[in-house]
Amino acid sequence: MAIPEYPPRPGDRQPAPHVAICNHKGGVGKTGTAQGLITSAAEAGHRVLVVDMDAQGNLTRRLRARVPEAPEQRAAASLASVLQRPALGEIERILVPCGYDDPVYSERITIAPAHLELELLSHTAGLAASEKRLLRALQGVTEDFDVVFIDCPPNLLSHQIDIAWSASDVLVLPCEPEYDAVEAARRIHERVERDRHTLNPDLAVAGIVVNRYRPNLKIHQKREKDIYAIRGDEHVCPVKLHELVSMKNQAELAQPLRADGTDGNAAADQFRDIYAWMTKRITTVMENAA
Numbered sequence: 600m601a602i603p604e605y606p607p608r609p610g611d612r613q614p615a616p617h618v619a620i621c622n623h624k625g626g627v628g629k630t631g632t633a634q635g636l637i638t639s640a641a642e643a644g645h646r647v648l649v650v651d652m653d654a655q656g657n658l659t660r661r662l663r664a665r666v667p668e669a670p671e672q673r674a675a676a677s678l679a680s681v682l683q684r685p686a687l688g689e690i691e692r693i694l695v696p697c698g699y700d701d702p703v704y705s706e707r708i709t710i711a712p713a714h715l716e717l718e719l720l721s722h723t724a725g726l727a728a729s730e731k732r733l734l735r736a737l738q739g740v741t742e743d744f745d746v747v748f749i750d751c752p753p754n755l756l757s758h759q760i761d762i763a764w765s766a767s768d769v770l771v772l773p774c775e776p777e778y779d780a781v782e783a784a785r786r787i788h789e790r791v792e793r794d795r796h797t798l799n800p801d802l803a804v805a806g807i808v809v810n811r812y813r814p815n816l817k818i819h820q821k822r823e824k825d826i827y828a829i830r831g832d833e834h835v836c837p838v839k840l841h842e843l844v845s846m847k848n849q850a851e852l853a854q855p856l857r858a859d860g861t862d863g864n865a866a867a868d869q870f871r872d873i874y875a876w877m878t879k880r881i882t883t884v885m886e887n888a889a
């Protein structure tokens with residue numbers, strides 16, 4: 600599958616699509632899917648801005664974001680400090696390159712790193728327009744990028760999610776074909792319908808990426824049908840990720856899939872197709888919203 604381009608941006612001033620990677624359930628592969636999509640986007644020649652909204656900072660570590668070495672400087676150089684009270688475009692102040700050796704990644708992937716202090720943002724919930732702080736911090740900055748990915752924590756109703764969704768055009772939902780994950784994905788769809796008017800009236804779910812699929816398992820076949828039933832077939836990525844050693848290693852060893860000698864190239868090729876599907880879905884969903 601070829602990489603389709605995003606729709607042309609009039610005068611090249613329109614911001615790149617902002618894609619939040621979400622599921623209410625933890626451990627379903629949100630950050631792993633984000634990592635695979637981000638490296639695929641870079642391989643396709645796209646300039647990628649990564650916003651790590653999860654206080655765990657897993658994506659920041661896995662992309663080897665070049666954060667300050669001294670731990671006491673890391674909070675001030677992170678998204679947590681920007682989101683306290685951001686000036687317009689302030690995220691620029693903390694952006695760092697991806698630390699992978701290959702310039703395909705290090706020159707095209709830029710990261711707004713997370714810090715544990717993102718947890719403290721909960722205290723600002725309810726302050727006027729506090730959920731619009733990421734949107735404000737990104738203003739103007741995203742013109743230099745083709746796509747923005749926002750990796751979300753496994754919440755549904757948290758302030759961090761309100762902040763992430765207010766700055767997003769679309770959500771992509773990694774989901775395991777298991778009961779709790781499918782219900783968690785369903786709750787995300789329901790909340791988008793219910794609350795988008797307060798966050799971003801055009802917010803839409805672009806679709807679901809099935810992860811850790813075991814096609815011979817009867818229960819996975821059943822849960823796959825449940826996933827299709829959420830919003831129909833075209834809403835689910837036809838490329839389904841299996842349990843892969845390279846997926847485990849991209850997290851554990853903080854490396855791109857293609858650096859893995861086991862099934863890394865096959866996994867990266869799958870992500871190329873998932874990224875192509877995602878760009879098409881985003882175009883469809885954003886055109887429908889317009």
Ligand SMILES: Nc1ncnc2c1ncn2[C@@H]1O[C@H](COP(=O)(O)OP(=O)(O)O)[C@@H](O)[C@H]1O
Pocket residue numbers: 624625626627628629630631632657753810811840841842843844846847848850851
């Ligand atoms: N398809 C997969 N094959 C093997 N390991 C996977 C796969 N998807 C996720 N993992 C592993 O499962 C763990 C949880 O995944 P992660 O992406 O961190 O989930 P989340 O961000 O949803 O909490 C990580 O160790 C990750 O490497």
Ligand SMILES: [Mg+2]
Pocket residue numbers: 629630631653657751
């Ligand atoms: Mg995660």
